[in-house]
Amino acid sequence: MSQPRWAVVVPVKRLGAAKSRLRGALVGVPHEELALALAADTLRAVLACPAVAEALVVTNDARVAAAARALGARVLPDEPDAGLNAAFRHGAAAVPAGWVAGITADLPALRPAELAGALLAAQNGRTGVRRFVPDAPGGGTVLLAAPPGVDLDPRFGVGSAAAHAASGALALTGDWPSLRRDVDTAADLADAAALGLGSRTAALVEVVRPARAAG
Template sequence: MPDVPAWTIIVPVKPAAVGKTRLTDVGVDREALARAIALDTVTAAAAAARVARVIVVTDDAGVRAELRRTRKVEVVPEGDTRGLDAAIALGAAAAGVATARAALLGDLPALRPADLDAALELAASVERGVVPDAETTGSTLVTARAGAVWVSAFGEDSAARHRLLGCTDLAVERASSLRRDVDTAEQLSQAVALGVGPRTSAVLASAAA
């Protein structure tokens, strides 16, 4: 695609042993589910046409092993880094300021590559962008075009905090799979209705069998 920047996507992934603690009541192995959700997110991001590189920041051995041969994907160990924004900053530093960068949360199991592409197309026209989650208070994607200093403020009410940091809301439809992050059983059900990736689907199916 001419005149379209190639993006580097940074995905922070907590070790499955400590991730998605609010999904303990969905009747499946929480660690397996957390890992599956992250892997489906990364795989979808890597399949997006506007994405040249995906940097996954994690110390989860299972995630590292699964992604070892995935095209476009490289893994950066989190090490002593603590906190979501610190992990993302580590990935952004590895990407370098000369490239367009975006931080994508690793809990979007229904993510469709075309939805990410659409958001990145919008992001190319602003210095920094943000995609709020389906509830409109959190953030699922934060972007910075080439040359912009990286900033992020994920966590509670992050959409508002990202705006204060100079991020422009990207006009992504409320029903976009990019906006359906998963922290609770209800959100997982909504993601399933959108159509989750194969790993998440397999974990859920194994529990139903």
């Protein structure tokens, strides 16, 4: 029997406001270019995952929307100033009945096979229960998954892993390092680079490396 395929919601802020703690992480690279690269590499991996039927990008940024459509995603307008959880809810509401997941847009090392493994794990076990994948440090959330008929009910933000657990979601603990490695800081970006970055983020990092070597 074939496995169900997922709709995956990927909210992306306006590039000028996204990933503020990464500002200046790549000297000489405009911040908006780095934020766009992180989102594009995340989305490319999502769309390459065999378990994914559709990706929905929720954004009000025209450059993000254009890149998402070029990759094959569906784009939904974000509600101004509504916040990340509202964007996840908005995307999930646009999905027909079925399996739905929300994923953060800052996973530039994401491997499609690891995402497929996490989504498969979310389908197994107790029925009618949301599942989530904590980030590498353990306090945040990179993936939240809901079965048919169950609201996604996102609780992203500071301490989201504990918030999702308190809401009844169950943590998934598989070995998925590229899925768990979200990028908020320059140190996170270095850790993601050690795992192997997607092409768009890698190209920006390569621009910076020769300059550092020359200096």
